[in-house]
Amino acid sequence: MGIVRTIALIVLGISFFVFVLFFGRLPALRRTPIATLHKWVFLHIPHGLVALDEVVTGRRLTRSLARFIDYMIHDRHPTIVIFFLSLLVGGEYLYLPSAWPMMSTWHRVAGAIVILLPYVFLYLSVMADPGYITPENHAYYMSLYPYDYSIFHPGQECRTCGFLKPPRSKHCSICKRCVARLDHHCIFINGCVGYGNHRWFVLLLLSTAFLTAYGALLGFSLLSNLITSRYPDWSLWPPRNMDITRYLLIWSWGLQDNVNMGAVSLLAALTSPLVWGLLVYTVWLIYCGTTTNESLKWSDLRDDMDDGLVFKRRMSPDRPRDTRLESTWTRWPLDAQQVLVRTDDGMPPGPGGPGEGAWDRVWNIRGVENLYDMGFWDNLMDVFVRDYSFGASREQPAVENDTRRRKAPKTSRF
Numbered sequence: 524m525g526i527v528r529t530i531a532l533i534v535l536g537i538s539f540f541v542f543v544l545f546f547g548r549l550p551a552l553r554r555t556p557i558a559t560l561h562k563w564v565f566l567h568i569p570h571g572l573v574a575l576d577e578v579v580t581g582r583r584l585t586r587s588l589a590r591f592i593d594y595m596i597h598d599r600h601p602t603i604v605i606f607f608l609s610l611l612v613g614g615e616y617l618y619l620p621s622a623w624p625m626m627s628t629w630h631r632v633a634g635a636i637v638i639l640l641p642y643v644f645l646y647l648s649v650m651a652d653p654g655y656i657t658p659e660n661h662a663y664y665m666s667l668y669p670y671d672y673s674i675f676h677p678g679q680e681c682r683t684c685g686f687l688k689p690p691r692s693k694h695c696s697i698c699k700r701c702v703a704r705l706d707h708h709c710i711f712i713n714g715c716v717g718y719g720n721h722r723w724f725v726l727l728l729l730s731t732a733f734l735t736a737y738g739a740l741l742g743f744s745l746l747s748n749l750i751t752s753r754y755p756d757w758s759l760w761p762p763r764n765m766d767i768t769r770y771l772l773i774w775s776w777g778l779q780d781n782v783n784m785g786a787v788s789l790l791a792a793l794t795s796p797l798v799w800g801l802l803v804y805t806v807w808l809i810y811c812g813t814t815t816n817e818s819l820k821w822s823d824l825r826d827d828m829d830d831g832l833v834f835k836r837r838m839s840p841d842r843p844r845d846t847r848l849e850s851t852w853t854r855w856p857l858d859a860q861q862v863l864v865r866t867d868d869g870m871p872p873g874p875g876g877p878g879e880g881a882w883d884r885v886w887n888i889r890g891v892e893n894l895y896d897m898g899f900w901d902n903l904m905d906v907f908v909r910d911y912s913f914g915a916s917r918e919q920p921a922v923e924n925d926t927r928r929r930k931a932p933k934t935s936r937f
């Protein structure tokens with residue numbers, strides 16, 4: 524049991540660390556132990572170690588370490604992609620020679636598909652253009668979405684790329700380019716997840732989630748079959764006919780007898796919740812009609828609302844547009860009907876600027892609309908179908924009974 528337990532503990536430790544790394548800064552987990560742990564691991568403990576190094580080596584060690592971490596974090600390099608690929612290849616190399624001869628034809632066919640798909644979607648996620656914005660395609664990306672006048676205001680220029688930032692885009696400091704509807708920069712694909720490859724990324728998560736769950740369940744059921752052929756009174760779940768010590772002893776015999784398949788099944792079982800968690804989070808963001816980047820912006824806005832610094836007023840969709848700052852036409856069937864402004868002093872903004880009427884102070888995120896939320900199905904189509912046509916477009920006259928127009932825009936769901 525020694526080696527299996529060591530592997531399990533290492534994998535559990537790494538999974539937990541990765542979980543804290545990924546989820547620790549999520550707005551949804553703010554004020555939870557995960558966020559506190561994130562602060563300790565990435566703030567308090569490093570500060571303590573720097574202070575110690577100051578005394579011991581005069582900060583020589585931290586300076587060279589900082590250079591290394593800076594390279595690892597702020598430059599593009601395929602380290603994590605290689606790590607991810609080695610885990611896949613290595614796991615399958617250890618697992619399949621024991622498992623394959625015991626698998627039924629049905630499981631062989633299903634297994635081959637489940638094994639193949641993560642490679643296909645990893646390749647597509649890495650190779651597809653995430654939506655890098657260039658002077659040539661700038662006008663196209665300006666016409667995908669309208670500015671919502673809440674988290675994306677017209678007239679913001681990217682100083683590095685030298686053009687107006689299209690709505691929902693963001694400059695990625697690692698790729699050093701602006702990316703259309705940027706979700707986040709992902710180290711597992713060594714690139715950004717954006718308008719161009721979001722669908723491949725979701726499918727990569729889905730196929731990896733299935734691979735880990737399938738690998739774990741199949742591995743444990745094959746092991747269980749092997750064990751019961753030797754110990755017929757043993758059963759995987761629930762433990763029957765014997766006390767827990769004997770149950771575990773027989774388990775450890777089974778694992779040691781098939782240590783490769785056992786270790787990989789355990790690895791799959793322990794990493795599976797992490798992958799499923801990432802998948803559920805990604806789908807939840809799509810359900811809300813937002814991206815990781817935008818959820819951080821909303822979260823900042825929510826904090827400002829708590830402090831009474833955010834104001835809102837009406838805006839007519841038929842307002843005159845400054846065509847130098849925003850596209851006259853977008854593919855999106857809706858247009859902003861509110862202006863959201865944050866002030867530094869908590870006083871309402873002056874009478875000028877976009878929008879009309881009096882400014883209302885906003886205390887709650889639920890009182891504002893999210894222009895980019897069209898309902899789960901349309902949001903999903905927007906991720907999966909390039910240039911998805913929503914039917915109604917702004918230049919067509921509004922139909923009296925157009926349900927879509929009555930349905931949206933939705934108030935914020937988060």
Ligand SMILES: [Zn+2]
Nearest residue numbers: 681684694701
């Ligand atoms: Zn840029």
Ligand SMILES: [Zn+2]
Nearest residue numbers: 695698708715
């Ligand atoms: Zn990037």
